[in-house]
Amino acid sequence: MLEEKTIYALATPPGRSAIAVIRLSGPLTIPILKKVFRPKKEYEKFPARRVIKGEIIDLENKELVDEVMVVVYYSPNSYTGEDMAEIFSHGGFYLPQRICEVLKKAGAFLAEPGEFTKRRFLNGKIDLVQAEALLSLISAQTEKQAKMALSQLRGEVSLIIKNLGEELKELLALTEYLIEFAEEEEAKELGKNIKNRIITLKEKIEKIFKKTDFHQKIFQGIRVVLAGRANVGKSSLFNQLLGKERAIVTEIPGTTRDVIEAIIDIDGFPFILCDTAGIDFNISLIDELSVRKTKEYLEKGDIILLIFDISEPPQKADYDLLKMTKEKNRMIILNKKDLTHKFPLNFFNKEPYLLISAKYGEGIEEIVNKLKEYTKNLYSDNETFLFLPRQVECLERVLKILDNISEFTYWEIIAEELKIALDYLKELLGETTNEEILDRIFSQFCIGK
Ligand SMILES: Nc1nc2c(ncn2[C@@H]2O[C@H](COP(=O)(O)OP(=O)(O)O)[C@@H](O)[C@H]2O)c(=O)[nH]1
Ligand SMILES: [Mg+2]
Structure with a gap:
């Protein structure tokens, strides 16, 4: 021992x-x-x-x-x-x-x-991925977080990483053979074969990365930003959502007075609701500096709930906000449907909108359903779950090496690069990780774990 x-x-x-x-x-x-x-x-x-x-x-x-x-x-x-x-x-x-x-x-x-x-x-x-999974598992607060951590703990991710490593080892052996022994004709054939296999390997890793962004979000929280002019009903909607769904954390430390944040659990996914209490969209959309700040803020949202007041005709800030969030993943919400409608419904062109009353809690369910839909398109239970920054960075480095490898003509260099890539995979699994990194990982645990 x-x-x-x-x-x-x-x-x-x-x-x-x-x-x-x-x-x-x-x-x-x-x-x-x-x-x-x-x-x-x-x-x-x-x-x-x-x-x-x-x-x-x-x-x-x-x-x-x-x-x-x-x-x-x-x-x-x-x-x-x-x-x-x-x-x-x-x-x-x-x-x-x-x-x-x-x-x-x-x-x-x-x-x-x-x-x-x-x-x-x-x-x-x-291995190290499994050790980290234990940490993720005991800090999991939602069903999906626990599921993903458990999948890592069971070694499902490790197995995929190991397989990638095996393929790299084989490619390395072939490359070394090519350098040492292969005759011209054979070398040409083999070279082509190796490069093709590198591309296939690269595609495999890229496929994992397609979901990694969202998998990380499942641990950090999916940011839902409520935006709209003053008095359109942002805070009312915020409270309705908070009251309807299981709140994990109602106050996030470190957030400024500009925004009030709360985390709710919808179908096992954590959503960070951000009520932009301190941003006066009417004013902030006038001067340039504030516009930039507001934009930056909206940029941080994974989903924007764009809220309008149906009891008033549209105002300049409404147009601006609509324009500003054009490229974003947004949900258009027309609030105060219980009042007289003064807002033209063709304002949004063909974009769908939800009609709600935040005050009376009507239409909230539909918003929640839309949020559920959003996760359905990005997540399924049987994926390769890579979500901790250390894990993602290690694999990113491997991908970068494979990406650049086609630029090299000397097989000696390619062999070197393949070795480095292999080292990163070993580091990922903790086979070669240095003491400092290990200490950093394990010190995050509680005593007794
Ligand atoms: N009639 C009606 N009033 C609403 C509705 N939602 C919000 N309000 C009222 O509008 C005012 C502003 O709401 P608030 O949520 O503070 O808006 P915020 O400034 O965007 O956060 C409050 O007096 C709310 O009671 C609604 O659906 N119907
Ligand atoms: Mg408010």
């Missing part, structure tokens, strides 16, 4: 709860356990993966600390690959902490964040 220290940590969040789980891992797991755990029955050797009833005893004063259940795992058949124990104690603020102290006194060390998973990775039980 790679690690010497035996580590412990509380694996469940501290606080009032029925039970808590404390983990212990490393070569001294069993000796430490024998010091602090008094099983109800006598065992010569603790049985593996069985619930063992007993008590935790404080070494110093022999006091009873808690009644617990313990499960023991023997290397290599454990989460970390080392000898391990999981202690199921009563929950709460005090007892789990007390048990941790007892373990420390018996010679265990407090684990670093993510150290259990890091050991699992270092012992070859999972």
